[in-house]
Amino acid sequence: MTTQPHSRKRVCYYYDSDIGNYYYGQGHPMKPHRIRMTHNLLLNYGLYRKMEIYRPHKATAEEMTKFHSDDYIRFLRSIRPDNMSEYNKQMQRFNVGEDCPVFDGLYEFCQLSAGGSVAAAVKLNKQASEICINWGGGLHHAKKSEASGFCYVNDIVLGILELLKYHQRVLYIDIDVHHGDGVEEAFYTTDRVMTVSFHKYGEYFPGTGDLRDIGAGKGKYYAVNIPLRDGMDDESYEKIFVPIISKVMETFQPSAVVLQCGADSLTGDRLGCFNLTVRGHGKCVEFVKKYNLPFMMVGGGGYTIRNVSRAWTYETSVALGVEIANELPYNDYFEYFGPDFKLHISPSNMANQNTPEYLDKIKTRLFENLRMLPHAPGVQVQAIPEDAINEESDGEDKVDKDDRLPQKDLDKRIVPENEFSDSEDEGEGGRRDNRTYKGRKRPRLEKGIDGKDAAGDDKIKEELKSEKDEKEDGKSSTIDDLKKDTGPTP
């Protein structure tokens, strides 16, 4: 392990040894176990010696309702597998049941995920660390009053709200293969948070994230969407990520950054359709880190769990500025990483449907939008509200690093062993599980931080109708041309 002295940062890492025991149910692609695998791998690389490890506090209902509605959080706190039948109506209302199942300890799971991101934000606000990592967070689809895409509580929105107490402008970047719709929606009408999401678009969950969705009201031009096609590889990704983030940094000038590192954009993901390697994915972390801004890294999607743990371990090493060997160290889950037992992975031979022309057109269009921003947005001086976590306790337990090994004894195995396995990721012949995890095209509700709808029902119907008309009368625009470039997606 060698150190690059110029990129050394104080890194805090949030992890609860219970997180890997939460279980969405048999066959469900979301496996919190991947966070424990990541933790175990990075411990065995010795990375724990270079950072402060914290057990996050359990976020309280009061903390969660800084974004979520009271009745939704009350529901999450009450619902259990054994009382579900009494909650039929609310389950429908809050979209809990199918993709977002009720499982044992669901509320606690949300508390830990959110607790880590809020604590990370408080730590950055205090300038007690430069980089904070919460692989248990990144649940970007959760809405104010609705679960979505395996996400119930939006830890990212809660973390950003905390950062906004000290930071006038916060940049959110999302490299999950899915659109970061929950975060975008929360900040759609504000100019204090810019959301930038790179994602597969077209016949894909959650159906939002069109190039033309740019924010509304004061937030116009502060939402940036990069709609991509199947097969994005490292080279194409860098060619779009670097210029866009550079331009965003230059024009928006944030004082803190949150990066959602969803690992379902990796090659061979069970639900994803991109072709990124661990190195290509990690380059985004490296690039953002170079700006030397208070930096929060969170997890997100990622359904081929051996690759999720590879990517997040590597990205932890990038945050720390240390190089780690490609040869994996022995770890509790070593057999998952066969046959090669290496950290880095190779891309597949899938076709990249993102042509250089397509990517150029997107880039040009987004640059035009970014030019509309005032160069340095005005700074308003405000009284700083109280921190979410009080000063003495910090709301977190610092973990004695050497007490952490071995993890195995701490982990209660309450889940059948075979469920930990990655084998169902492949199915027969590399089949992807397409069951219910598909896109639902949903109308955009233009909600602000305060959750008030900017658009009424009628407005949404109109929007949908005009979208339909546009397609039917065959009107051609730059954007339609962009759409045609790569043809229909499966």
Ligand SMILES: [Zn+2]
């Ligand atoms: Zn995702």
